[in-house]
Ligand SMILES: [Zn+2]
């Protein structure tokens with residue numbers, strides 16, 4: 001099996017900690033992107049920078065096959081003040097790598113380094129380092145800049161660490177794996193008036209209150225009970241004084257689903273309820289729908305291939321072939337809408353062990369013990385999927 005040398009493991013732990021020390025927010029990953037580009041270039045990759053803002057693609061061709069493979073890592077950090085106390089803690093005030101994207105970048109660089117020296121593959125390898133996974137949709141921005149037109153991929157894969165799972169465990173899942181996240185702002189327009197003369201007004205507060213309750217039926221009465229979905233009204237704003245009926249009310253709604261069809265149907269039902277509720281109270285409604293990340297759906301066939309590689313190169317107790325769905329969202333979902341592939345998790349540490357602190361927490365840190373198995377998995381995947389003797 002292809003493993004990193006001890007020296008290489010140390011080298012890329014140092015790279016991980018260097019990136020950790022210098023975290024950069026979405027679309028500002030200039031130092032990180034420059035570091036990635038310089039290393040890939042030095043190892044013989046053809047490097048393209050500036051894709052989707054600060055995205056980087058490193059391409060390595062071997063042999064004569066026209067098969068292509070894409071591996072993706074994310075590079076951005078979060079607006080969180082670090083509280084790990086680590087020697088390699090963030091030097092940037094209020095910014096930290098609290099989701100382990102420093103580790104994802106380092107694992108993929110470690111694999112890139114090894115593959116450039118020892119890769120036994122036949123085909124084209126595209127390594128995608130994307131900006132702005134944390135809400136900015138950097139994956140989509142790279143695709144809008146022609147990612148898959150300029151660097152076609154037969155399949156794409158990505159790996160994310162996950163606290164609460166034993167360190168180094170590889171978790172696969174076929175089918176829907178992570179939630180869509182959509183947002184809507186509903187504005188109700190009525191006719192304001194005196195609180196003592198409601199018959200001279202059309203009251204948006206009563207309409208908004210009724211709408212909040214009506215929205216509770218979307219999940220409980222409209223969606224298949226065996227399908228997960230969340231509709232949350234997270235903010236409601238109307239009025240200033242007890243004796244004034246306001247003319248406007250605003251509701252902020254957040255929607256999560258784990259199935260593309262349920263996603264469409266929930267949006268449709270919310271739009272209907274907003275209009276019909278507003279109508280029944282004699283007020284007008286506007287709805288501004290903002291589509292967020294899509295449902296992340298792992299391709300069955302590509303997931304089976306990814307799992308088969310793990311089974312060939314890793315012990316069985318280090319593999320979970322069908323993990324649970326995760327209610328978080330991930331913009332790799334957009335890449336999977338375009339190219340078949342699969343997204344897997346690597347355990348960052350079981351509960352009670354180092355690495356168990358959840359991502360997006362000020363005390364979280366990527367587990368450096370994952371540099372070796374994470375890179376080894378990428379190396380095995382490339383050598384198997386682009387095997388010279390298919
Ligand atoms: Zn995150």
Ligand SMILES: [Zn+2]
Pocket residue numbers: 099100101133160
């Ligand atoms: Zn993340």
